[in-house]
Amino acid sequence: MALPNVYATPDDSVLLLQLTDSHLFAEDDGTLLGMNTRESFEQVLALVHADGRQYDLMLATGDQSQDGTPESYQRFRQMTAGIRAPKRWIPGNHDESAVMQQLYGDHELLDSVTDVGNWRVTMLDSSVPGSVPGLLSNDQLRLLEDSLADEPDRHHLVCLHHHPISIACKWMEPIGLRNAEAFWALLDRFKQVRAVLWGHIHQDWDSQRGDVRLLASPSTCIQFAPRSEDFGLDRIAPGYRWLQLHPDGRIDTGVVRVPGFTFSENFGGSGY
Template sequence: MQFPVQSPVHVVQLSDSHLFAEAQGSLIGMNTRDSLQRVVALARREQPRVDLLLATGDLSQDGSDASYACFQQLTEPFAAQARWLPGNHDDQAAMARAAEGENLLQSVTDIGQWRVIMLNSQVVGATFGVLDSGQLSGLDQALREAPDRHCLVCLHHQPVPIDCAWMGSIGLRNADALFEVLDACPQVRALLWGHIHQEWDQARGGVRLLASPSTCIQFAPGCEDFTVSEEKPGYRWLRLHADGKIETGVSRVEDYHVRLDFNGPGY
């Protein structure tokens, strides 16, 4: 069925689920499968309509086939188009196996009056990110081929400083190259990412800069050193309107009791 071009596109972003092959896999004391289930249940209650589900990296902690199968299974109830991109913890080969026969790793999606572009900023074996020449040229082409569509660009690593000193070295290393491409294309409305396990909402020129909570552990904002907070797991929702306007917010599982265990497996 063709999407009504004047209707807003209803989007849910899930990020940094850090799933394991084992059902009891935990991160700093939090069972990541359980927390994702709770976030999905919340999003389904709050978002009766979801047109597009965006998973912005670190779906898996251990890169196992079972972890991606689990992510697929737990998010299937949205009954929406889904798009994934890799984070620094993900295994791209395992992701590709999970996505076989699906459009999960499709990099460009046109829906309504919008074009959504998914970028791969993973550097294998590293925590920081880089957009290689292929990603940058693909982005440039995708934008220039759609001058009349509003564009949402997604990646994993943060492209701007976020007031967390310890995360400065593990963000996107060539953000200037990204912004050089984006600045040449006025139809770009927003840049959306994961990785930082916290909410971020600012603007750069006419572009909205957005990041979102993890579906598991949260990093405390404004910290010099690695610090985990007791904020609840959550997700971001977006309404992409036909005129280019964006409505968005973050929702958290407020009845989730966070029990951190720093003697358990770490990040």
């Protein structure tokens, strides 16, 4: 299978942008727990553009849409058109995979495997129609195994929507990746895996599992309170993550949040 190779040599460091959990609606004024998700996304994108970095690849790691409508995906694509980098999407639990396939099934947006510099990025679909928790199907696990086995000499970044580890947030424990053990059993066979990156948890996460960096990122809209027993929102600004992948396998990364972000009077809620 011929794979797209983003324009960088194996000797280059490459810069990636992760945008996640934008929860856009078909309507301009769609809100999630009192936050207009289009407006918050606009502010995050303005911050990306103001930073002035040239990205080699943009990753959208699920829940681009809240209502699963064609209009919401078209809105996401239009709003990110100004980011001059190849883009890759995966669905989250709020997305409609069938709609994404209908719109962009023949487009590189939904390519699962991309080589960039001395790295391979594999985008996995952990969504299950009608379900909040995630699961990697046998086909997705096979895709991951093939991607890793085919490039033993590259460093690998594996991306999915659902968290494959415990994040010490009790109410989110049941809605992560249901077959995380199978996922890790597979990854543990391949020593070239350098990092796993996900969305879904609407908060910054950075830890280590052996030699593998574990990363998750803020939503571009609402944020969940870390380490909470019950559902709770955090009054912290939306943002994005950047990742610099070096040819020797090192990773520099950081989270950037919208400065001076203001919350509406009706922001909040007791459930997601």
